[in-house]
Amino acid sequence: xxxxxxxxxxxxxxxxxxxxxxxxxxxxxxxxxxxxxxxxxxxxxxxxxxxxxxxxxxxxxxxxxxxxxxxxxxxxxxxxxxxxxxxxxxxxxxxxxxxxxxxxxxxxxxxxxxxxxxxxxxxxxxxxxxxxxxxxxxxxxxxxxxxxxxxxxxxxxxxxxxxxxxxxxxxxxxxxxxxxxxxxxxxxxxxxxxxxxxxxxxxxxxxxxxxxxxxxxxxxxxxxxxxxxxxxxxxxxxxxxxxxxxxxxxxxxxxxxxxxxxxxxxxxxxxxxxxxxxxxxxxxxxxxxxxxx
Numbered sequence: 001x002x003x004x005x006x007x008x009x010x011x012x013x014x015x016x017x018x019x020x021x022x023x024x025x026x027x028x029x030x031x032x033x034x035x036x037x038x039x040x041x042x043x044x045x046x047x048x049x050x051x052x053x054x055x056x057x058x059x060x061x062x063x064x065x066x067x068x069x070x071x072x073x074x075x076x077x078x079x080x081x082x083x084x085x086x087x088x089x090x091x092x093x094x095x096x097x098x099x100x101x102x103x104x105x106x107x108x109x110x111x112x113x114x115x116x117x118x119x120x121x122x123x124x125x126x127x128x129x130x131x132x133x134x135x136x137x138x139x140x141x142x143x144x145x146x147x148x149x150x151x152x153x154x155x156x157x158x159x160x161x162x163x164x165x166x167x168x169x170x171x172x173x174x175x176x177x178x179x180x181x182x183x184x185x186x187x188x189x190x191x192x193x194x195x196x197x198x199x200x201x202x203x204x205x206x207x208x209x210x211x212x213x214x215x216x217x218x219x220x221x222x223x224x225x226x227x228x229x230x231x232x233x234x235x236x237x238x239x240x241x242x243x244x245x246x247x248x249x250x251x252x253x254x255x256x257x258x259x260x261x262x263x264x265x266x267x268x269x270x271x272x273x274x275x276x277x278x279x280x281x282x283x284x285x286x287x288x289x290x291x292x293x
Contacts, residue, residue: 027109032104032127044083046082071085071089073085094126099127103153115139129149132144133154139290140254141253158219159220165223169209173205173206181241183205184232186225187209187247189219190283196277196282198287209232236268238268238269243289245277261293
C-alpha cells in the first residue's frame with residue numbers, strides 16, 4: 001500500500017513537471033509559435049476563401065502595376081498562387097523585420113528544447129541570436145559547433161575574467177590504453193569525480209582539465225582554461241570518438257566549442273559526444289551521450 005502511494009505521488013509530480021515544461025516552452029517561445037501559426041494561416045486560408053470576391057473593390061479600382069505586381073497577382077488569381085505569395089511576403093517580414101534583432105532564450109527559464117526547434121527558429125524564422133544561459137551543456141556545444149545561430153550574446157559582467165589567473169591543472173588517466181575513444185573532462189564551475197562518469201567509460205584513456213580543482217564555484221571566463229583545452233586536443237592523434245564531460249559555464253563553453261571543436265579546427269576527431277549531468281544530488285552523468293557531430 002505504501003509503495004503504491006509513493007508511485008501515485010511520483011506520477012502526479014511527473015505530470016506536473018511535464019505540464020510546467022509545456023507552459024515554460026510556450027512562455028519562452030510565444031513569438032516563434034505565433035509566427036509559425038501565422039505562416040500556416042497565410043498558406044492555408046487563401047485556398048478556402050474566394051479572394052477575388054473579398055477584394056473585388058480593390059480589383060475594380062486598381063490595375064496591375066510594378067508597385068503592386070505580386071499582391072495584385074495573388075488577389076486576382078487566388079488559390080495556390082495566393083498562398084505562396086502571401087506566405088513568402090509574411091516570411092520576408094518575419095525574417096527581415098520582426099526577428100532581425102530578436103534574441104532567443106531571453107527569459108530566465110530552463111531552455112531544454114530539441115535541436116530541431118532551434119534549427120527551425122534559426123533557419124526558417126531567421127533568428128540570428130540565441131542566449132546559451134540555462135541551456136543544457138550538450139545543446140550549448142551542439143549549437144555553437146554547428147553554427148546554428150550567428151551570435152550567442154553573453155554578458156561579460158556575468159562571467160568576469162580572473163586577475164592573475166593560475167595555470168590549469170591537466171591530469172591524464174589510463175594513458176597506456178590505446179583506444180579509438182577518449183574521455184575529456186572539463187572541470188570548471190564544479191568538480192567532477194570519476195564516480196560520476198558512466199561505468200563503461202571510466203577505464204578509457206582520459207584527459208582531465210581543471211580550472212580551479214573545485215575550490216571556487218564562481219562563473220568566470222578563463223582564457224587559460226580555453227588555451228589548455230586547445231593544447232591538449234591538438235596533441236591527440238586521430239581518434240574516432242571523443243566523450244566530453246563538462247561543468248563549463250556558457251562563456252567558456254562557447255569559446256571552447258568555437259575555438260576547439262568547429263569543423264576547421266578538429267580534424268583529428270571524427271565524432272563528438274557530450275554527456276549531460278543529471279540534476280539529482282549525486283550529479284552523475286547520463287549513461288548515454290548526445291552526439292554533436
